[in-house]
Amino acid sequence: MLKIGLLGAGRIAGVHATAISAHAGSTLVAVSDYFPENAQKLAAEYGAEARTTDEIIADPSIDAVLIATSTDTHSDLIEAATAAGKAVLCEKPVDLSLERARTCLANSAPTGQPVMIGFNRRFDPNFGAMKAALDAGEIGKAELLSITSFDPAPPPIAYVKVSGGLFRDMMIHDFDMANFMMDEAPVSVMATASCIVDPEIGAAGDVDTAVVTLTYADGRIAVISNSRRAVYGYDQRVELLGSEGLLQAQNMLENTVVKSTTNGVTGAKPTYFFLERYMPAYAAEWGAFVDALTNGADIPVTLSDGIDALAMAEAATQSAQTGMPVKLGDV
Numbered sequence: 001m002l003k004i005g006l007l008g009a010g011r012i013a014g015v016h017a018t019a020i021s022a023h024a025g026s027t028l029v030a031v032s033d034y035f036p037e038n039a040q041k042l043a044a045e046y047g048a049e050a051r052t053t054d055e056i057i058a059d060p061s062i063d064a065v066l067i068a069t070s071t072d073t074h075s076d077l078i079e080a081a082t083a084a085g086k087a088v089l090c091e092k093p094v095d096l097s098l099e100r101a102r103t104c105l106a107n108s109a110p111t112g113q114p115v116m117i118g119f120n121r122r123f124d125p126n127f128g129a130m131k132a133a134l135d136a137g138e139i140g141k142a143e144l145l146s147i148t149s150f151d152p153a154p155p156p157i158a159y160v161k162v163s164g165g166l167f168r169d170m171m172i173h174d175f176d177m178a179n180f181m182m183d184e185a186p187v188s189v190m191a192t193a194s195c196i197v198d199p200e201i202g203a204a205g206d207v208d209t210a211v212v213t214l215t216y217a218d219g220r221i222a223v224i225s226n227s228r229r230a231v232y233g234y235d236q237r238v239e240l241l242g243s244e245g246l247l248q249a250q251n252m253l254e255n256t257v258v259k260s261t262t263n264g265v266t267g268a269k270p271t272y273f274f275l276e277r278y279m280p281a282y283a284a285e286w287g288a289f290v291d292a293l294t295n296g297a298d299i300p301v302t303l304s305d306g307i308d309a310l311a312m313a314e315a316a317t318q319s320a321q322t323g324m325p326v327k328l329g330d331v
Ligand SMILES: NC(=O)c1ccc[n+]([C@@H]2O[C@H](COP(=O)([O-])OP(=O)(O)OC[C@H]3O[C@@H](n4cnc5c(N)ncnc54)[C@H](O)[C@@H]3O)[C@@H](O)[C@H]2O)c1
Pocket: 007, 008, 009, 010, 011, 012, 013, 032, 033, 034, 035, 038, 053, 068, 069, 070, 071, 073, 091, 092, 093, 118, 119, 120, 169, 274
């Protein structure tokens, strides 16, 4: 039974606490937070202890930590935890700074401790089935990928200001999905971005609507569309055209009822947001981490994968500012 420490007791930490406790191979022993009362509340819900982050990292009886703290703490905590002999599952993104993320890899790799990055969408049953069909050769060679990723509503401005911007905070998931589906990183990134949903987002120096085109060495293409607002719910679709067919992963709906009347044919909206849509994915992500630690399976999403996605976010940010394509090798 793996003993787990959870660093951070905010929004996503609650999701992970559920997954850790529900898994037969892991037990949540301690929770920390910058605000101790947050840690106490979450720890109490799961029969764990509230401790400081330093105490958890220094405790030799804890096998692994899950880092669900604010993004600007991730690299420091990955380094501290791996140096203390702990395996790590860290939330995305690795860091707000690509340079700092690369240093984090250089500093943590020599410890030999496994580090997984929380790109939960790889574990979504729909996207997983799509990737399995692709890998089985069912649509031939992947040639044109389209990823649609719209949030139902923008986050609070206070969040926007510390998020690192849409490309590092939101589209980072889609960059990783592109790498997952296309099985390699692109060579160039071209971004067009605007602020058309909420002028306050623009005033905070960010964008809320963006389209990115990724071009691969052999000419294959991926297109990612993001918006911070979709009034009908969380819109998460992936479409992949291959040399011998097409794969499409559609939205999860609130229910499957379709109403047909003289007025037309209508159905339910997509589930509201990531907590509703991706619960099974977070549980499967945790299962894959436990599997890697206990059965010697490969870490399915590595720190290097996290850095690849962050490099694409950096390139997209530069491209949106200059209006020019950016070669990934230049960032
Ligand atoms: N994979 C996903 O779907 C997903 C979804 C949401 C958030 N995230 C990521 O998870 C991270 C947390 O996001 P959130 O929405 O839960 O934020 P949040 O603000 O709700 O929670 C973060 C918590 O970390 C605490 N904290 C900060 N520094 C700390 C430290 N050194 N030690 C202990 N606690 C500390 C804060 O007090 C806060 O309670 C971010 O990096 C975000 O990008 C990922």
